[in-house]
Amino acid sequence: EPAFNPSGQQPFSVTAMFRGNPADARNQTIVGHTTTSWRLWMNASGNLEWQIAGNTLNSSGIYNDGNWHQAVAVYAPASSPAVTGTNLLYVDGVLDSSVSTVSTNGIGGSTSDVMIGADPQYTNNPDALGQQFAGQICEVALFTNALTAAQAQQLYTAINPITVNTNPTNIVFSLSGNQLTLSWPADHTGWMLQAQTNSLSTGIGTNWVDVAGSTNSNQAVIPVNLNNGSVFYRLVYPPQ
Numbered sequence: 001e002p003a004f005n006p007s008g009q010q011p012f013s014v015t016a017m018f019r020g021n022p023a024d025a026r027n028q029t030i031v032g033h034t035t036t037s038w039r040l041w042m043n044a045s046g047n048l049e050w051q052i053a054g055n056t057l058n059s060s061g062i063y064n065d066g067n068w069h070q071a072v073a074v075y076a077p078a079s080s081p082a083v084t085g086t087n088l089l090y091v092d093g094v095l096d097s098s099v100s101t102v103s104t105n106g107i108g109g110s111t112s113d114v115m116i117g118a119d120p121q122y123t124n125n126p127d128a129l130g131q132q133f134a135g136q137i138c139e140v141a142l143f144t145n146a147l148t149a150a151q152a153q154q155l156y157t158a159i160n161p162i163t164v165n166t167n168p169t170n171i172v173f174s175l176s177g178n179q180l181t182l183s184w185p186a187d188h189t190g191w192m193l194q195a196q197t198n199s200l201s202t203g204i205g206t207n208w209v210d211v212a213g214s215t216n217s218n219q220a221v222i223p224v225n226l227n228n229g230s231v232f233y234r235l236v237y238p239p240q
Contacts, residue, residue: 003144005037007109009077009085011146012052014040015155016071016116017139020064022046024134030071031140032119032131037110039119040073041131048096050089053077054103057087059096061212069216070139070156075102076146092216093156094192094239095149116140153238164190166237175224183219184235192239193220199229208234215239 006012016030025044032039038052046064050057050073063069070092077085085102088095112120122131139159147155165187174181182193193214196207214220 001114004033004114004142005109005111006075006107006144008107009081010107011077011144012038012075012107013143013145013147014038014050014071014073015139015141015143015147015152016040016137017068017159018042018063018071018133018135018137019066019068020046020133020135022064022066025064027122027131028133028135029115029117029119029122029131030133030137031114031116032121033114034110034112034119034121036108037112038075038107040071041119042133048073048089048091050087052087052102053085053107055087055099055101057089057097057099059089059091061091061096063091063213065213067213067216068136069213070159072147072152072155074146074152075107077102090147090149090152090156092213093153094210094215095152096212114142160190164188164237169235171233171235178224180222180224181219182222182233186218188235188237189218190215190239191235191237193233193235195222195231195233197228197231201229203230204232208236210239 018030029041046062048059052075072090074088086100087102088098117133117137169188172183193211194208
């Protein structure tokens, strides 16, 4: 199918729901079409990697946690070949990472098949275990356009039709050893937990950072670091 084999400055997007096996720490393909074209996979550390147009983008979050997640991988070329394009990775409806220095050479293309849970380039020895995915994959879709942030959020909401309580709520905490557990009501699943760390003299500021994966749960377990001066948490909706 030519639509699955973009070339040059053609925009392209791949989406998939996936749940990995945390005990299987190796490179695992979610959807693949070889390194000369495009591929979406999970590396041995549990980060997602999106490779297209000569560039590999790594997620900031780790998603090999045994939970279901949705990935939306996007290639958005510039309007002119003289300007670099952008690769983006959305996870669970929220932008995880992006890079705007993608090669102007575009996508090389491949005559190989598109595979779900595998890559035609990595199916046989001696390429380790073949990079097949250990877990479950569903809701795979390919698009011949660069999906926007709003469209990524809409896809996640459509696949996860959770009725989210939009009224503000409290965060409940408990401490066991050096593990801080933060939780909030289940009907607030979909809210984003954010954190900021400052010196004691600074107090609270505006440097909020998203806690990866928090929109897919109503709980977060965070190691306590006694070297931090002050740490603040808040919930926001919709995710920013």
